[in-house]
Amino acid sequence: MRDPVIGVVGAGYVGLTTTACLAHLGNRVICVDVDGSKVDGLRHGEVPIAEPGLAELVAEGLAARRLEFTTDASTLGDAEVVLLCLPTPMGEAGVADLSVLESALGELAGVLAPGCVVVMKSTVPVGTTARAGELLGRSDVPVVSNPEFLREGHAVHDFLHPDRIVVGTEDTGAAARVVGLYAALDAPVLRTDPASAELAKYASNAFLALKLSYVNALAELCERVGADVRAVGRVLGLDNRIGPAFLAPGPGWGGSCLPKDTSALLRTAEAAGVDFGLLRETVAVNVAQRERVVRKVRRAVTGSPRGSLAGVRLGLLGLTFKAGTDDLRHSPALAVAAELSRAGAVLTAYDPRAGGAGHPDLDGIALVDDPYLVAKDAAGIVLLTEWPEFRDLDWATLAALADHAAVVDTRNLLDPDTLCGTGWVHTGIGTPGDQDEPDGTGGADGPRADRR
Numbered sequence: 001m002r003d004p005v006i007g008v009v010g011a012g013y014v015g016l017t018t019t020a021c022l023a024h025l026g027n028r029v030i031c032v033d034v035d036g037s038k039v040d041g042l043r044h045g046e047v048p049i050a051e052p053g054l055a056e057l058v059a060e061g062l063a064a065r066r067l068e069f070t071t072d073a074s075t076l077g078d079a080e081v082v083l084l085c086l087p088t089p090m091g092e093a094g095v096a097d098l099s100v101l102e103s104a105l106g107e108l109a110g111v112l113a114p115g116c117v118v119v120m121k122s123t124v125p126v127g128t129t130a131r132a133g134e135l136l137g138r139s140d141v142p143v144v145s146n147p148e149f150l151r152e153g154h155a156v157h158d159f160l161h162p163d164r165i166v167v168g169t170e171d172t173g174a175a176a177r178v179v180g181l182y183a184a185l186d187a188p189v190l191r192t193d194p195a196s197a198e199l200a201k202y203a204s205n206a207f208l209a210l211k212l213s214y215v216n217a218l219a220e221l222c223e224r225v226g227a228d229v230r231a232v233g234r235v236l237g238l239d240n241r242i243g244p245a246f247l248a249p250g251p252g253w254g255g256s257c258l259p260k261d262t263s264a265l266l267r268t269a270e271a272a273g274v275d276f277g278l279l280r281e282t283v284a285v286n287v288a289q290r291e292r293v294v295r296k297v298r299r300a301v302t303g304s305p306r307g308s309l310a311g312v313r314l315g316l317l318g319l320t321f322k323a324g325t326d327d328l329r330h331s332p333a334l335a336v337a338a339e340l341s342r343a344g345a346v347l348t349a350y351d352p353r354a355g356g357a358g359h360p361d362l363d364g365i366a367l368v369d370d371p372y373l374v375a376k377d378a379a380g381i382v383l384l385t386e387w388p389e390f391r392d393l394d395w396a397t398l399a400a401l402a403d404h405a406a407v408v409d410t411r412n413l414l415d416p417d418t419l420c421g422t423g424w425v426h427t428g429i430g431t432p433g434d435q436d437e438p439d440g441t442g443g444a445d446g447p448r449a450d451r452r
C-alpha cells in the first residue's frame with residue numbers, strides 16, 4: 001500500500017517550503033502549480049527562489065521519491081489533506097484579491113476525495129475559510145484555517161521551528177488531521193475558530209508594521225532632539241515585554257505581505273464599521289518614511305533638503321525589500337528609487353541577489369553586477385538594503401570613484417567613524433547629526449555637502 005498523499009497547491013515561497021518540509025518530515029507530497037516552466041524546473045531540482053536549505057530539501061524529497069511536481073490538479077484525487085498556498089495580492093481599493101483562490105477551489109471541487117481536508121495556508125480575510133467551504137460545495141470536505149507565519153529568507157527554518165501553529169476550525173476530526181501534519185515539530189498548537197485564526201494572521205503582520213512605523217517615527221524624533229535611535233532601541237529591546245526584534249529603522253517596511261496585509265486589514269475594519277486610525281497612521285508613517293529618505297538624499301548631495309536632483313547621478317546599494325532574499329515585491333528600496341527617479345536623478349544600482357522574483361518595473365535604473373560601478377561619477381550613494389557585504393566594500397576605492405562622497409545609509413549598516421576616515425560623509429537614520437528638516441532650512445549643522 002502507498003503512503004497517504006498530501007497535496008500542496010502553489011509552489012511559491014509558502015507552497016514550495018511547505019512541500020519540501022512536509023516531504024522532509026516523511027510525507028509523500030504532490031505539489032501543483034500552474035506555472036509549467038517552474039514545475040519542469042522543480043522536477044529537476046531547480047528551485048526558483050533563494051531560500052537557505054530549500055534546494056537541499058527538494059533534492060532530498062526527489063531522491064527519496066516522496067516529492068512530485070505537476071501542473072495537473074486532478075492528481076490530488078487521492079490526497080488526504082490539500083494545503084492551499086496561493087497568492088492573495090492587494091486588489092482593487094486595497095482589498096485582498098481572492099480570485100486565484102476561488103478559481104482553484106472551483107477546480108478542486110470535482111477532484112478531491114470524500115473526507116479530504118482542505119487547509120487554507122494563504123493569508124485571507126475573515127470569513128474566507130467559511131466561504132471557501134461554500135465555494136467548494138462539498139459537505140464531505142472540511143476547510144480549515146492554518147495561517148503561515150514564515151519569513152522570507154528564513155522560510156525553511158521558520159516552517160520547521162515555528163513560534164506557534166494555529167488551527168482554526170470547529171471540526172474536531174479535521175483539526176486533528178491538520179495538527180497531525182506538524183506532530184514532529186516542537187511548537188505550541190492553538191486551536192481557534194476560523195475567524196480568529198484568519199484575523200490573528202493579519203493582526204500579527206499589522207503589529208510588526210506598527211512596531212516598525214513606531215521606530216521609524218522615533219528615529220525622526222531622535223534626530224530632532226539629538227538622541228540616538230540605536231541606543232534607544234537597545235533600551236526598548238531589553239524590556240521582555242517589547243523584545244529586541246523589529247526595532248531597526250529603515251527606509252520603510254515592505255515585502256510581499258506587510259503592505260498588502262495592513263491594507264486588507266484596514267478594509268476589513270472599515271467594512272466592520274471600525275475606525276482603525278492607529279493602523280492607518282502606521283501606513284501613513286511608512287509612506288512618509290520614503291519621503292524623508294529622499295529629503296536626506298537631497299540634503300546629502302545638494303546641501304538642502306529641497307535641492308534639485310535633476311540630472312544628478314546616484315548609486316544605489318541594495319534593491320530587495322530586505323537582506324537575505326531575492327524578492328523585489330513592494331520593496332521600499334524600489335519605492336525610494338522611484339521617487340528619486342521622478343525627481344530627475346540618474347540611478348545606477350547594485351544588488352547581490354535581486355532579480356529572482358517579483359519582476360517589478362526596474363525601468364530607469366541601470367543595474368550593474370559590480371558594486372564599485374555604482375560609485376562611478378556619482379554625486380552620492382544611497383544604501384537601501386542591509387546586505388552585510390556592503391560593510392566590507394573598500395569604501396576608500398568607492399570614494400575615489402565618486403564625484404562626491406556622500407552616503408545616505410538608510411539601514412544604519414555602516415560605521416560612520418570608519419567611513420569618515422575614507423573620505424565619506426555619512427548620513428544615517430535617527431542618529432545625532434542626521435537631522436532631517438522638512439521645512440527646508442538646511443539644518444542646524446549646515447549642509448553636509450559643505451563639510452567634505
Ligand SMILES: NC(=O)C1=CN([C@@H]2O[C@H](COP(=O)(O)OP(=O)(O)OC[C@H]3O[C@@H](n4cnc5c(N)ncnc54)[C@H](O)[C@@H]3O)[C@@H](O)[C@H]2O)C=CC1
Nearest residue numbers: 010011012013014033034035085086087088122123148152
Ligand atoms: N511570502 C511569504 O513570506 C508569506 C506568504 N504568506 C501568504 O501565503 C500566500 C502565498 O504567498 P507566496 O508563497 O508568497 O506566493 P508566491 O507568489 O510566491 O507563489 C504563489 C504560487 O502560486 C502559483 N499559482 C498561481 N495560481 C495558481 C493556481 N490556480 N493553481 C496552482 N498554482 C497557482 C504561482 O505560479 C506561484 O508559484 C499568500 O496568501 C501570502 O500572503 C504567508 C506567510 C509568509
Ligand SMILES: O=C(O)[C@H]1O[C@H](OP(=O)(O)OP(=O)(O)OC[C@H]2O[C@@H](n3ccc(=O)[nH]c3=O)[C@H](O)[C@@H]2O)[C@H](O)[C@@H](O)[C@@H]1O
Nearest residue numbers: 148149150151152246247248249250253254255257321322
Ligand atoms: O505574511 C508574511 O508574508 C510574512 O511577512 C513578514 O515576513 P517578510 O515579508 O519575509 O518580511 P519581514 O522580515 O517581516 O520584513 C518586512 C519589512 O520590514 C523591514 N524591517 C524589518 C525589521 C526591522 O527591524 N526593520 C525593518 O525595517 C524589512 O526590511 C522589510 O522591508 C512577517 O515577518 C512574517 O512573519 C509573515 O509570515
